[in-house]
Amino acid sequence: MSxxxxxxxxxxxxxxxxxxxxxxxxxxxxxxxxxxxxVVSDQLSAYRDLxxxxxxxxxxxLAGLTVLAGSSGQISLGHGAxxxxxAYTVGKLANVGWAVVPELAAGTAATLIIGIPLGIAxxxxxxxxxxxATLAFAVGLPALADRFPTFLGGENGLTINPPxxxxxxxxxxxxxxxxxxxxxxxAVIVLFVFYNLGRSGVGRALRAVRDDEIAASLGGLRIGRxxxxxxxxxxxxxxxxxxxxxxxxxTIAPGAFPLQLSLSLLAGVVIGGLGSLMGAVWGxxxxxxxxxxxxDAANSFSLSxxxxxxxxxxxxxxxxxxxxxxxxxxxQGALRAIWRRAATALGTGGGQTPARTPGDGGTxxxxxxxxxxxxxxxxxxxxxxxxxxxx
Amino acid sequence: xxxxxxxxxxxxxxxxIYAAVALALVLIWRxxxxxxxxxxxxxxxxxxxxxxxxxxxxxYVLGFAVALASGFVLGAVVERVLVRPVEGAPxxxxxxxxxxxxxxxxALAGMIWGNTPRSFPxxxxxxxxxxxxxTLLFTPNDTFTVLxxxxxxxxxxxxxxxxxxxxxxxxxxxxPEVARLLGVRVGRMLTLGWAxxxxxGALAGVLVAPSVFVGPNNFDPILISGFVAAVIxxxxxxxxAVIxxxxxxxxLSYVSGYEGSALVPLAALVILMIVLMIRPTGLxxxxxxxxx
Numbered sequence: 001m002s003x004x005x006x007x008x009x010x011x012x013x014x015x016x017x018x019x020x021x022x023x024x025x026x027x028x029x030x031x032x033x034x035x036x037x038x039v040v041s042d043q044l045s046a047y048r049d050l051x052x053x054x055x056x057x058x059x060x061x062l063a064g065l066t067v068l069a070g071s072s073g074q075i076s077l078g079h080g081a082x083x084x085x086x087a088y089t090v091g092k093l094a095n096v097g098w099a100v101v102p103e104l105a106a107g108t109a110a111t112l113i114i115g116i117p118l119g120i121a122x123x124x125x126x127x128x129x130x131x132x133a134t135l136a137f138a139v140g141l142p143a144l145a146d147r148f149p150t151f152l153g154g155e156n157g158l159t160i161n162p163p164x165x166x167x168x169x170x171x172x173x174x175x176x177x178x179x180x181x182x183x184x185x186x187a188v189i190v191l192f193v194f195y196n197l198g199r200s201g202v203g204r205a206l207r208a209v210r211d212d213e214i215a216a217s218l219g220g221l222r223i224g225r226x227x228x229x230x231x232x233x234x235x236x237x238x239x240x241x242x243x244x245x246x247x248x249x250x251t252i253a254p255g256a257f258p259l260q261l262s263l264s265l266l267a268g269v270v271i272g273g274l275g276s277l278m279g280a281v282w283g284x285x286x287x288x289x290x291x292x293x294x295x296d297a298a299n300s301f302s303l304s305x306x307x308x309x310x311x312x313x314x315x316x317x318x319x320x321x322x323x324x325x326x327x328x329x330x331x332q333g334a335l336r337a338i339w340r341r342a343a344t345a346l347g348t349g350g351g352q353t354p355a356r357t358p359g360d361g362g363t364x365x366x367x368x369x370x371x372x373x374x375x376x377x378x379x380x381x382x383x384x385x386x387x388x389x390x391x
Numbered sequence: 392x393x394x395x396x397x398x399x400x401x402x403x404x405x406x407x408i409y410a411a412v413a414l415a416l417v418l419i420w421r422x423x424x425x426x427x428x429x430x431x432x433x434x435x436x437x438x439x440x441x442x443x444x445x446x447x448x449x450x451y452v453l454g455f456a457v458a459l460a461s462g463f464v465l466g467a468v469v470e471r472v473l474v475r476p477v478e479g480a481p482x483x484x485x486x487x488x489x490x491x492x493x494x495x496x497x498a499l500a501g502m503i504w505g506n507t508p509r510s511f512p513x514x515x516x517x518x519x520x521x522x523x524x525x526t527l528l529f530t531p532n533d534t535f536t537v538l539x540x541x542x543x544x545x546x547x548x549x550x551x552x553x554x555x556x557x558x559x560x561x562x563x564x565x566x567p568e569v570a571r572l573l574g575v576r577v578g579r580m581l582t583l584g585w586a587x588x589x590x591x592g593a594l595a596g597v598l599v600a601p602s603v604f605v606g607p608n609n610f611d612p613i614l615i616s617g618f619v620a621a622v623i624x625x626x627x628x629x630x631x632a633v634i635x636x637x638x639x640x641x642x643l644s645y646v647s648g649y650e651g652s653a654l655v656p657l658a659a660l661v662i663l664m665i666v667l668m669i670r671p672t673g674l675x676x677x678x679x680x681x682x683x
Contacts, residue, residue, distance in 0.1 A: 075483060077490070121664055124671075127482035128426035131490070132618045133663055135428065139611050140656030147653040259611060263494045270487060307502045310607075314498035320491025324484050325476050 022199045030192045037184040041177055049176040050248065055288045056183035057244035060190045062268050062280035062287075064237025067194050070275025071206035072230040074122060078134035080262030081141035082235050083242030086111045087252045088145075090243035091158045100163045100182055104243045111239020112232055119231030123224040138262045142254035157253025160246055183244045190237050194277060197233070206230050260313055267316035270323045273332035282331045290315055397528035398648040399641060404533035405616075406640020407540040411595035412617025413624060413632035414544060415588040420626050422564040422584035423478055428489040429469070431614025432496035433589055434596030435607060437462045439504050441597055442511055442605050451514055458593045466589025470582045478581070500607040508606030517601065536598045543591060544633050550587075551629075560584055612656055616643065619663045625673025635674070 037056075041049055061079055069075055086107040093103040118137070122130050145152040152158070165178035197203050208216040209226045217223050246252050268287045272279025291312045298308030327334060412430065419427045427433075441458035445451060473492060477484045515531035551557035562570035563580035571577050595617070596610065603609045620639045624631025639662065646658040666673065 073483070075486065121668070125667060128428075128486055129622070129667060131428065131486045132426060132615075132622070133660065133667070136615045136619070136656060136660035136663060139615055140654075140658075140660050143653040143656060147651055259608070260494070260497070263490060266487065266490060267494070306505045309506070310498040310501035313494055314502070317491050317493070317495025317498055320487055320494060321473060322491075324488040324491065325473070 022196060026192055026195045029195065030188050033191065034184070034188050037188070038181070041180045041184070044177075044180075046174055046176040049174070049180040051288050053176070053180040053183035053244070053248045055284045056180070056187035057241045057248065058265075058268065058284040058287045059187045059280055060241035060244065061238045061265055062272065062283045063187075063190050063194050063277055064234035064241070065265060066269045066272065066275055066277065066280045066283075067198070067237075068230055068234035069269060071198070071203065071210060072227045073210040074130055074227070074231070075266065075274075076122070076134045076231070076234065077131055077259075077262045077266065078118065078137040078141075079234075079238040079265050080257050080259070081138045082111050082115065082238035083245060083261070084142060084252070084254070084257040085114050086239030086242030087246040087257075088152060088158070089239075090246040091160045091252050094160045094163075094246070095158070100247060104182075104186065104240060104247070107243030107246075108236050108240040111242070112236040115232040115235025115239075116228065118235065119228035120224070122231045123227035134262075135259070138259050142257050145254040153253070155254065157251060157256070160250045160252065162250050163247055179248045183248055186240050186244050190240065191277065194237070198277070202229070260316075263320075264312070264316045267319045271319050271331055273334075276332040279332035393525060394648060398644045400527060400529035400533070401648075402641035402644030403637060404529065404536050404640070405599075405644060406620075406637035407537045408595050408599045408613065408636075409616045409620040409640050410633040410636025411540045411543065411591055411598070412613055413620035413636045414547065414629055415592035415595070416617055416621040417624065417626060417629055417632045418547070418584055418588035418591065420621070422560065422581050423470075423474065423485075424482075425474065425478070425485040425489065426618070426626075427585075427588070428486065428614070429492035429496060430588075430592050430617065431610045432493040432500075433462065433465055433469070434592040434613075435605070435610040436496050436500055437465065437589075437593035438511070438596035438600050438605050438610075439500055442509060442600070443504075445512060446509075451512055455514075455597055458597045459590050462589040462591075462593025463586045466586040466592075467582050469589070470585035474585065475578070475581075497607045504605075504607075506607055508604035508609055511597075511600035511605050513601040532601065539594065539598065540633075543594060544629065547587070547591070547629060556583075612659075615656055615659050616640075619659045619666075622663060623666050623674055627673070631673060 037052070041052055044052060061083060065076065065079055089110040090103045090107040093106055094100075098106070118134075121133060125133060145157065146154055149155075162175060163178060163182065165173045165175060169178070205216075205221055205226055206229075208219065209221055209223050213223050216226075242257075245256075249256075264287060265283075268283030269280065271286055272281070272283035294311035294315065295308060297303075298311060303311075412434070415430050415434075416427060419425055419430075437458045440461045441454040444457045445454040449457070469492065473488060474485070477488050513530075513532040514535050517530050517532055519526040519528055519530050521527070549557075551561060559570070559575045560580045560583060562573070563575050563577040564584065567577045570580075595613065599610070599613055603613070616639060617636070620636040621632050623635030623639060624633070625635075639659070642662060643655050643658060647655050650658075
């Protein structure tokens with residue numbers, strides 16, 4: 001296992017204990033992230049607080065997706081529908097008077113339970129088969145709300161009681177800020193769990209399974225179980241994200257979880273870079289701000305409403321296509337490449353060993369080579385960059 | 392009992408549509424080992440073009456022909472420009488690429504034609520045949536649909552089995568190296584394979600449009616069903632795709648009739664999972680060693 005780039009190069013600035021202990025390091029990360037979010041949210045307007053909250057719940061889902069891709073080489077199109085599972089659970093419980101924390105925990109648990117059978121199926125499927133199955137899940141699940149209109153509210157969905165800020169924060173404490181705090185707390189928990197998971201024995205086992213199933217099973221790892229675990233954890237993160245969405249938006253309907261949501265989530269992880277938690281942050285920023293940017297662009301160029309409504313979707317499509325053709329490692333991969341080049345130029349030695357943590361590879365990772373390669377030319381640069389390089 | 396007969400007849404006509412979409416997916420899978428998730432959006436796009444032609448005063452036949460022609464061009468361009476660079480790359484890249492294309496086409500269709508679904512004319516009457524005193528849930532248009540799909544399947548079988556071009560295409564798909572040494576333009580054959588697949592998809596789009604209406608998202612369930620039908624047939628076998636499509640059409644018709652149409656995509660998912668778990672090579676696959 002190569003060491004973390006930050007740990008090897010940051011010299012004496014960081015105490016040894018923090019450098020050597022993943023848990024301490026991640027706790028520090030969590031405290032810093034929490035404090036920054038706390039301070040930032042205090043400065044923001046109500047509208048910006050809601051955007052922060054949206055970024056936080058998108059981060060939860062994207063982190064789950066990116067960990068799934070980075071640790072088992074699978075992509076799921078069902079995470080939009082899994083968000084719906086979390087959201088509807090939270091919504092139903094909130095309306096019978098549950099408090100925020102237990103209802104979010106229940107939403108996460110419910111999605112985990114749905115995720116386990118999906119994960120068992122996913123562990124037996126590869127590439128296009130898994131994509132097709134999760135695609136069917138994404139299209140099919142929201143229709144259930146129509147099937148049970150009295151319980152799930154049908155096409156109009158459910159309205160959810162908003163959370164109440166505790167009285168100790170003062171009578172004038174804005175609801176939006178309280179929602180942003182809740183969402184950010186959820187995001188920080190997801191960050192903490194996945195950061196530690198990726199650097200634990202579990203993370204190493206998952207990467208071993210991803211990179212070489214035969215070698216991993218010879219090494220005593222139960223392939224199916226690890227892949228099921230990866231999918232279930234990823235589903236739980238999506239459920240928490242969906243639950244937070246329900247808390248923040250206070251209304252959920254099947255129309256909020258279309259196939260396009262799953263595709264935009266996929267675009268978010270791809271542009272951030274599959275397999276990297278930082279990439280999930282970039283993806284969340286994109287998902288929150290892109291609709292605003294395209295709206296502004298549409299207004300300033302006075303485009304028709306047809307165009308402006310579909311512009312974000314078009315951008316997601318271009319991102320997905322462009323990333324595969326031009327820039328398969330996403331923003332985080334590109335930043336890492338720039339950083340590595342800069343480090344080489346400065347002579348700090350960072351460029352001699354590609355300081356990549358396995359699983360942070362940030363490329364579209366897959367185990368399978370296609371059975372046949374119809375184009376028998378040299379592998380293109382893209383293709384070369386794709387192959388999992390840690391064996 | 393009449394309901395059962397009605398649902399069976401309805402299942403055959405929707406199954407024919409699924410079979411056409413499944414054929415489109417199988418053609419592409421055979422030639423490039425890629426599942427074209429953009430197929431649903433591609434056939435949506437060509438159907439919109441046909442709808443534009445017909446609304447602009449063109450005849451149904453002209454709209455039909457324009458849909459097929461634009462499908463041919465779209466398929467060829469997509470293969471040549473977008474898919475060629477990821478052929479031979481990890482499978483995940485092709486999956487993400489075709490999903491990106493799906494997303495882009497849906498967005499473009501929304502921009503050009505708006506998100507409100509519009510109606511589409513049928514080739515023949517939509518009034519059911521009358522047998523004795525009852526009206527069956529099977530119309531002259533359904534007959535047309537089934538016959539057209541069967542004809543296309545037969546034509547494709549003829550092309551691949553009886554013509555030199557079909558032989559070249561099969562060689563390019565199964566042994567590209569050898570085919571190239573023997574003088575087959577492998578790249579061109581792959582482009583042609585995608586173009587033919589897109590034509591088959593465009594056909595399915597025009598045939599199904601009267602019943603689902605034409606909108607950017609109205610063909611998503613068709614894609615799912617087509618994929619499931621292709622997997623039932625083994626994803627590798629054109630006859631398997633046709634039979635898989637008909638079987639799935641029947642199954643989903645019963646689900647829709649007895650349990651409600653909202654459950655159809657989930658039922659398709661359940662059928663897909665059962666097939667993949669019990670017989671991952673599909674019911675009709677020629678090859679044994681496929682990994683799912």
